[in-house]
Amino acid sequence: MNEVIETILNHRSLRHFEDKPLTAEQIKTIVTCAQSASTSSFIQAYSIIGVKDKEKKKKLAEIAGNQEYVEKNGHFFIFCADLYRHITIGENEHINVSPSIESTEKFMVALIDASLAAQNAAIAAESMGLGICYIGGIRNNLDEVKKILKTPERVIPLFGLAIGVPTKLTEKKPRLPYDHIYHEDEYEQDKEVYLSQLQNYDNLISSYYEERTGGKRKDRWTEQMAIMLDRKSRMYMKEFIQKNKLDLK
Known part of the structure; x- marks a missing residue:
């Protein structure tokens, strides 16, 4: 390296x-x-x-x-x-x-x-x-x-x-799993595999927040994204x- x-x-x-x-x-x-x-x-x-x-x-x-x-x-x-x-x-x-x-x-x-x-x-x-x-x-x-x-x-x-x-x-914040970001030859559309990757990442992020905040926070990444995307923001852009x-x- x-x-x-x-x-x-x-x-x-x-x-x-x-x-x-x-x-x-x-x-x-x-x-x-x-x-x-x-x-x-x-x-x-x-x-x-x-x-x-x-x-x-x-x-x-x-x-x-x-x-x-x-x-x-x-x-x-x-x-x-x-x-x-x-x-x-x-x-x-x-x-x-x-x-x-x-x-x-x-x-x-x-x-x-x-x-x-x-x-x-x-x-x-x-x-x-x-x-x-x-x-x-x-x-x-x-x-x-x-x-x-x-x-x-x-x-x-x-x-x-x-x-x-x-x-x-x-x-450093852990990023999404390598296998979830990198698709070879075609996009991975097996929903079971896809959701399993996200669940593993949720566990990693939840542990990261829990350790960083001394137990005050342990939210999941998918939870964060869903809540954030539920709120409309900067809708004037177009x-x-x-x-x-x-x-x-």
């Missing part, structure tokens, strides 16, 4: 950081690593916004559900699906690219490109001894986030990435995306 694999396997979300900003060199390294990620057809349909302004970070923390680590970290990155530059390219080249830009396929490309770039950034940061935490809570109110970041049409802030020097380490001239057909 090499250092890269060890870094990846050692991942855990960290939420407590030193009050110490990242250096310009660290920021550039992380962003450059993000840019080295694969990109569909070389389209590079994403942008990264680094937020240093304390007032903006405070507002973003409030939007994300008053998550303190959005405000207090070494640097806060926001990854955006970005097809604004491509519509601009079309205008400059006198080619109508709107039908392609306003398609579900290109919207998916932008989401995938941004996600690949973000994971490169996360691994780079962790390899530098920094801690990271993805923040999906900025999607609680994207209209307000766009105002704060002054993003144009066809740019969708997707999630944040808080990075900093960690002050507190947490235990309308928001269409309003920003993406994924119209």
Whole structure:
């Protein structure tokens, strides 16, 4: 096992950081690593916004559900699906690219490109001894986030990435069983096998929580998911995306 694999396997979300900003060199390294990620057809349909302004970070923390680590970290990155530059390219080249830009396929490309770039950034940061935490809570109110970041049409802030020097380490959460995630040749549809894998994972997660909380918590993963998915959240997203001239057909 090499250092890269060890870094990846050692991942855990960290939420407590030193009050110490990242250096310009660290920021550039992380962003450059993000840019080295694969990109569909070389389209590079994403942008990264680094937020240093304390007032903006405070507002973003409030939007994300008053998550303190959005405000207090070494640097806060926001990854955006970005097809604004491509519509601009079309205008400059006198080619109508709107039908392609306003398609579900290109919207998916932008989401995938941004996600690949973000994971490169996360691994780079962790390899530098920094801690990271993805923040999906900025999607609680994207209209307000766009105002704060002054993003144009066809740019969708997707999630944040808080990075900093960690002050507190947490235990790694066990992931789903290998055999439940990895299917060979075809999808495993034997319900008995499928449910057995989930039950084994439930037992593992329940024990993890019980040990971590001293017996105060021992809920199952499937229980968590069912309760979470029973609550509707961010149901405005389709309308928001269409309003920003993406994924119209």
